[in-house]
Amino acid sequence: MKAIRLWGLGAFVAIVGAIVALWVLFADTLVRRGVESAGTSMVGARVELEAADVGFSPARLELRGLAVTNPDEPMRNALEAQRLAFDIDWIGLLLDRVHIDEVAVEGLQFGTQRETSGAVMATERTVQESGLIDKARERAEIPPLEVPSVESVLGRENLRSPALIEEARSKLEQRRTALEERLAELPGEEELERYRRQVDELTEGDDTASRLMGLKKLRDLVDDIDDDRKALRRARDEVKESLAAASDTASQARSAPQADIERLYRKYTDPGAVAGELAYYLLGPKVEGWVNQGWYWYGRLSPYLGGGGDGADAEAASGPETVKAVRRVGRNVVYPAAGEEPRVLLRQVRISGAAGGGDLDGRVTDIAVPPNRWGEPLRLSLAGQGVSGIARLQVDASMDRRDPASSISRLDLTANGTDVAGLALGPEDGILADSGQADFAVEGTIRDRALDLDVKSAIRNAAFSAGSDADSILQEVATALENAGRLDIGARVGGTIDAPDFELTSSLTGILKPLLRSRLQAEAGEFREGLVAEVTDRTGGSLDELEASSAKLDRLEQDLEGRLEGFRKVLDRARKPLD
Amino acid sequence: MIGLIARILKVLNSETDPRQIAGAVVLAALFGLTPLWTLHNLIVLLLVLVLRVNLSIFIIAWGVFTVLAFALDPLFDALGHAVLTAEPLRSMWAAFYATDLGKLSAFNNSVVMGSLCAGLILAPVLWFATIHLVRNYRTHMLDWVRRRRIYQVISGSRLVTTYQSFRS
Numbered sequence: 040m041k042a043i044r045l046w047g048l049g050a051f052v053a054i055v056g057a058i059v060a061l062w063v064l065f066a067d068t069l070v071r072r073g074v075e076s077a078g079t080s081m082v083g084a085r086v087e088l089e090a091a092d093v094g095f096s097p098a099r100l101e102l103r104g105l106a107v108t109n110p111d112e113p114m115r116n117a118l119e120a121q122r123l124a125f126d127i128d129w130i131g132l133l134l135d136r137v138h139i140d141e142v143a144v145e146g147l148q149f150g151t152q153r154e155t156s157g158a159v160m161a162t163e164r165t166v167q168e169s170g171l172i173d174k175a176r177e178r179a180e181i182p183p184l185e186v187p188s189v190e191s192v193l194g195r196e197n198l199r200s201p202a203l204i205e206e207a208r209s210k211l212e213q214r215r216t217a218l219e220e221r222l223a224e225l226p227g228e229e230e231l232e233r234y235r236r237q238v239d240e241l242t243e244g245d246d247t248a249s250r251l252m253g254l255k256k257l258r259d260l261v262d263d264i265d266d267d268r269k270a271l272r273r274a275r276d277e278v279k280e281s282l283a284a285a286s287d288t289a290s291q292a293r294s295a296p297q298a299d300i301e302r303l304y305r306k307y308t309d310p311g312a313v314a315g316e317l318a319y320y321l322l323g324p325k326v327e328g329w330v331n332q333g334w335y336w337y338g339r340l341s342p343y344l345g346g347g348g349d350g351a352d353a354e355a356a357s358g359p360e361t362v363k364a365v366r367r368v369g370r371n372v373v374y375p376a377a378g379e380e381p382r383v384l385l386r387q388v389r390i391s392g393a394a395g396g397g398d399l400d401g402r403v404t405d406i407a408v409p410p411n412r413w414g415e416p417l418r419l420s421l422a423g424q425g426v427s428g429i430a431r432l433q434v435d436a437s438m439d440r441r442d443p444a445s446s447i448s449r450l451d452l453t454a455n456g457t458d459v460a461g462l463a464l465g466p467e468d469g470i471l472a473d474s475g476q477a478d479f480a481v482e483g484t485i486r487d488r489a490l491d492l493d494v495k496s497a498i499r500n501a502a503f504s505a506g507s508d509a510d511s512i513l514q515e516v517a518t519a520l521e522n523a524g525r526l527d528i529g530a531r532v533g534g535t536i537d538a539p540d541f542e543l544t545s546s547l548t549g550i551l552k553p554l555l556r557s558r559l560q561a562e563a564g565e566f567r568e569g570l571v572a573e574v575t576d577r578t579g580g581s582l583d584e585l586e587a588s589s590a591k592l593d594r595l596e597q598d599l600e601g602r603l604e605g606f607r608k609v610l611d612r613a614r615k616p617l618d
Numbered sequence: 619m620i621g622l623i624a625r626i627l628k629v630l631n632s633e634t635d636p637r638q639i640a641g642a643v644v645l646a647a648l649f650g651l652t653p654l655w656t657l658h659n660l661i662v663l664l665l666v667l668v669l670r671v672n673l674s675i676f677i678i679a680w681g682v683f684t685v686l687a688f689a690l691d692p693l694f695d696a697l698g699h700a701v702l703t704a705e706p707l708r709s710m711w712a713a714f715y716a717t718d719l720g721k722l723s724a725f726n727n728s729v730v731m732g733s734l735c736a737g738l739i740l741a742p743v744l745w746f747a748t749i750h751l752v753r754n755y756r757t758h759m760l761d762w763v764r765r766r767r768i769y770q771v772i773s774g775s776r777l778v779t780t781y782q783s784f785r786s
Contacts, residue, residue, distance in 0.1 A: 047667030054663075134721045368653075369695045369729030372702040374712035 108157025121146025430456025
């Protein structure tokens with residue numbers, strides 16, 4: 040019997056050949072669908088590719104007509120690229136390893152219109168729903184620009200003083216109870232009377248012997264009285280400390296109504312404060328929207344730029360590490376090895392040529408996943424002219440996650456001479472910029488989870504207009520803005536990713552202040568009087584109770600002083616015969 | 619099912635060399651017990667096609683071992699993990715893992731390693747056991763089976779003939 044059958048070898052070659060042939064035939068379609076599917080999952084909105092061209096000798100991939108939908112505006116593309124081309128390593132791809140020396144990106148465009156919506160059902164979201172900063176939505180009402188009635192103010196504002204007074208009164212009562220318990224443990228009138236009797240008995244002997252005996256006992260008694268007096272003194276010092284603290288609490292509570300009055304008076308009548316509120320109303324949502332949008336893209340793309348760090352732990356461990364298998368059941372054991380390379384490594388993405396109606400040149404280097412297996416941090420450097428209405432654009436950024444314990448991302452962006460025509464201010468886009476130029480600068484770092492971002496912008500030579508059906512104040516604001524000639528807007532984001540701080544600054548406050556002064560000052564006096572009367576009425580009863588609690592505490596101190604005086608007198612009486 | 623039994627009986631009752639049947643069972647065990655899309659299964663497939671093993675028995679046994687593998691996966695997982703993390707073997711696995719071939723083979727997956735180890739341990743047992751069983755069957759049972767009415771019905775019935783012609 041022959042052990043080998045030759046037709047079997049032929050069949051094997053035919054099967055393997057058929058698989059390879061199928062791959063060659065359908066590679067373009069498979070790559071195109073893969074890019075669209077992975078891209079859509081990354082961005083959270085539809086990513087489309089016109090064509091993919093897979094070359095086998097040399098191994099090269101060319102993607103044409105890439106369109107990435109803006110997740111917040113599904114009828115607009117965040118980015119379009121005419122062509123992306125790079126060499127590929129087939130063995131590496133089979134090993135789930137992507138190493139590319141250079142990706143050439145050409146024909147970039149931003150914010151282009153789409154013919155069909157690029158929204159994806161499963162990932163429908165908006166920046167507003169998952170933004171870093173959500174304060175602006177809390178101020179979606181236009182602030183009152185005339186002095187309102189006291190009743191309406193107190194109807195929508197919370198007075199802080201009643202709660203503060205109640206809290207102070209409760210603290211005083213707690214202190215009083217604690218002091219009364221302490222005083223009950225100390226020698227009182229009963230002990231004092233007993234000492235008096237004993238002093239009398241010991242000093243009233245009939246003969247010399249009994250007197251001498253009495254004096255001896257009197258010495259011991261003096262020591263006892265002195266001990267009790269010392270205990271009372273210590274208690275008095277404690278009571279004084281406690282009373283001082285209680286006095287501070289009561290004093291703060293007493294001044295709380297006045298603080299409420301000043302706060303509300305300033306908020307509703309100070310032109311600067313009201314202008315600040317109005318400025319926030321007009322600019323806050325816009326600036327927070329920019330920050331949130333940047334944050335959204337950072338969060339979306341970060342895991343694909345080495346933010347996941349799934350391999351980081353494996354390398355840090357001394358022995359093999361077990362991770363969940365991706366392709367089949369079971370577990371994959373990962374063996375740490377010296378000099379292990381990243382799973383994904385893009386040494387350089389070169390962007391060049393026409394982009395967004397202008398010219399853009401730059402590169403992104405060292406995109407590595409996991410980043411701790413590569414010696415260089417990710418760096419981005421872009422410079423452009425006339426890109427999407429920005430006269431001069433310069434972006435420098437880096438993301439260093441080589442050490443998983445201390446990552447740091449830096450951004451330095453300047454966009455000068457940006458056309459702001461169409462820029463809308465206010466939550467309902469009440470004011471529109473008809474023309475103007477703006478300079479933007481964004482600078483900041485994200486160190487681990489700590490944020491430090493600074494956004495500055497200056498709008499020059501701007502013409503603003505409000506719609507004919509817009510609120511009259513918005514029309515006045517639009518005129519004031521146009522007359523001002525320049526508007527500065529700034530924002531500072533600090534704190535942490537979990538609890539960010541957001542501070543908005545703008546020259547709009549100064550522009551609006553004169554506009555509001557005349558409106559507010561005429562009615563300010565009457566508003567103040569009404570506010571004082573109403574706040575006093577609402578807090579008067581609580582303040583009386585606070586004073587009563589304070590008086591009870593004072594009486595405790597007096598009581599203690601009385602006891603001390605009694606003990607001092609009886610001690611003096613007892614010492615006299617001994618002297 | 620009838621066709622399957624008929625096919626097994628046909629092979630067992632023919633002059634097919636017991637080593638061809640045993641080879642088919644051993645390779646089917648390796649092919650069926652381990653996850654399908656692995657590099658070593660390409661080699662097994664090559665061996666199945668090039669070596670003169672019985673293809674009918676291979677296909678039937680592959681099905682049986684695949685079903686068995688589902689039940690034994692937890693056992694393979696434990697066995698594979700123990701082998702992959704065994705201290706004396708660690709440097710060898712690490713060196714193999716550092717190679718492209720090592721990564722392509724997916725040997726570091728606990729189920730791949732466990733099922734492959736189980737298949738390789740079972741291979742000599744299956745080889746000798748199958749040869750022994752086939753020889754004993756032909757010596758002691760073949761005539762008895764041929765005389766059974768059920769065998770005559772299965773192998774000679776119009777139903778089976780029709781079924782087999784339909785399948786072919």
